[in-house]
Amino acid sequence: MTIMQANPKPLKILIITGIFPPDIGGPATYVPQIASELAKRGHEVTVLTLSDRLNHDDSMYPFNVVRLYRESPKPWRQIETVSSIIRLGRKADILFVNGLALETAVANKALRKPIIMKVVGDLVWERTTTWGWLKESFEEFQKKRYGLRIEILKALRTW
Secondary structure (H helix, E strand, O other): OOOOOOOOOOOEEEEEEOOOOOOOOHHHHHHHHHHHHHHHOOOEEEEEEEEOOOOOOOOOOOOEEEEEEOOOOHHHHHHHHHHHHHHHHOOOOEEEEEOOHHHHHHHHHHHOOOEEEOOOOOHHHHHHHHOOOOOOOHHHHHHOOOOHHHHHHHHHHHO
């Protein structure tokens, strides 16, 4: 049974994403669409996202939106994100991950829920090239081994 079938048993789905409207980007476009479609099919959907502001009016969505303040100091934000995933995930049947993968993996050690993860690239390659650590193409990056710091990031990504 897939979660998109016409008449499956309704699921409680927690969607975890780093960006959501009014942010601009792929997940901010995709997540509201899939969450709305899942809600329309009778599933109970909650979206957990990072946000620049917490006072957005999300009443137009047919699902719950829980926002965490993006600008919190990173260690605090990561702890808050993991604890929010655990709190919301306890009620969920499945976790749909479209960002915040490391935080979800840590939280899911406690939850032990099925995970669906949408992967559209390689976060380690994106970040290391943005930070100026590497200049290799995406294809070259996939084939090479690097120093300890990048290999640790790759191991975390894979985990």
